[in-house]
Amino acid sequence: MSWSQAVEKTVTGLGYELVDVERSAGGLLRVYIDRVPGKTYPTGGQEFVTVEDCEAVTRQLQYVLEVENVDYARLEVSSPGLDRPLKTAEHYVRFAGQQVQITLKLPFQGRKKYEGLLQAADAGEGWQLVFHDGKVDQVLDFSLDEVREARLVPVLDFKGRRNKAAPAAEPSTPGDAGEETTDGGQEE
Structure with missing residues (x-):
């Protein structure tokens, strides 16, 4: 079995999607994983890859790569990020x-x-x-x-992080603290 087949079999066997693999000349092996939609994971119902997910895949990959005698200097397992690639x-x-x-x-x-x-x-x-x-x-x-x-394209929504229980403070007079609109202008 090739090193790439070993990586794919291990990642998918753990219930994750293998998004991409990079191997550099310096011995770095970088593996990008993602959660499969609709699947339940031991680390919780979060939609995104957690540190615990990466740790679990790293531990298993280290074992498999050693058994398969794959030569690498460093292994990194991470999420594909907010700007994840579309490969398939x-x-x-x-x-x-x-x-x-x-x-x-x-x-x-x-x-x-x-x-x-x-x-x-x-x-x-x-x-x-x-x-x-x-x-x-x-x-x-x-x-x-x-x-x-x-x-x-990453979508960052910081407005959604407000405390839902407490309504946002209203300006004391209209136009006091105009809120930005999506087009960058000021609401009046």
Whole structure:
């Protein structure tokens, strides 16, 4: 069994998804894992990979890689991050409806990078990216073999971290402390 097969078999055997593996010339073996949607994990019902998940996979991989006599200097196991890559057709299906950034292998209309909403193509074959070109919404149809790289666009929502029990403080007079809107302007 090759080292990559050993890694994949171990990660999936523990109930995680193997997102990616990197091996550097300096002996670093980096493994990216994710939780499988709908599966229950011993570390809780969280949606995201925890430190405990990474520790469990690391311990098992160290054992398996030693048994398989795989040469490496350092092993790192981590989550794919908020800007996780989309590598397989299953990833595209799972993250349809979310903002993604794609880089095409060949330029289309003079550019390779596009960012927009990922959707399945209307005809049922391939994918679409709905994006705004500064004037109107555009639709880019593409197939997976045309994509060099695709990643989720991180969505950071700090407003959701407020204490739900206590309502947010209201400004004493209208316009005192205008809140930012999504377009960067001030609410009035």
